[in-house]
Amino acid sequence: MLRKMGEAVARVARKVNETVESGSDTLGDPWSTVSANSDLAECKLVSFPIGIYKVLRNVTDQIHLITLANNELKSLTSKFMTTFCQLRGNFLHRLPNEVSTLQHLKAIDLSRNQFHDFPEQLTTLPALENINLEENEIVDVPVEKLAAMPALHLINLRFNPLNAEVRVIAPPLIKFDMLMSPEGARPPPP
Template sequence: MDTEGHVQVGRTEPTVQADLAECKLVSFPVGIYKVLRNVTDQIHLITLANNELKALTSKFMTTFCQLRELRLEGNFLHRLPNEVSTLQHLKAIDLSRNQFHDFPEQLTTLPALENINLEENEIVDVPVEKLAAMPALPLINLRFNPLNAEVRVIAPPLIKFDMLMSPEGARAPPP
């Protein structure tokens, strides 16, 4: 939405994107489903960064199942709906600066996922074996999470991708 409350739907070849960043949203606006109903399968990027979202609904995931990128950084999310598994084309998800305590394991079922950003959450444990089995994943960012020592030791030899981690006890710089 722009400053006057209009939804911006930009068409850049070959994707259509919806940018609803920094709108103080506490939930995904129901009216947007109606506005975008004829183009939902063409929307490949949705940005909901820096809002006040506490959750996303299963309807959001199943409606926008053609997404390639989902930017949700800077919200109050602590879990994802199980229907995130319908995002079979998703290549990148940014969940940084949210409130995840548990790694959202549904992401490990997404075959096209190449980039997971979970920087600055409260994640302690990571499903290393499930991540290691992901076919397309070259990068996961877990910087500034209080990862347990076991993850730090077990992960490096098991995984074939880059797992970015901060030194133990490191704190994120203030915003």
């Protein structure tokens, strides 16, 4: 187990160094609004070890976006949530309460996780413009709280088993784009 974690930290260190050394700006993701991207996808992370924070210590001001697609993360610490916000393709099913301290967060990508409940902490973030919760297991959405969010422009709820009430109530109440799949639609295979 320790060896496996060490290998994951080494993979992350290599990817972070590649990003910083190349001055990488590999955006193109419509959900991102930042200038540097570090791709930590497929690093086989089960947790985010303290060793990775040590690796990132000197470069966190240069890396504003970290993609964690296709890892095996099941939970995150509050330290992680206040440092990174781009989470895709993991096994997350809830966010720590500390996410509500991210008052300047503009976009969050929580697609392809295992959320059954809408992460309501997001409704308290005044600067949040884009929420991507595509391909989760969300049935109910706090439409009234979302409608009250001042900066929200887009929420992607495609491929969630949304209940009929959300589908009927949401459109007349919201002033932003809400992407939903037809009822019963399935995501394309990976």
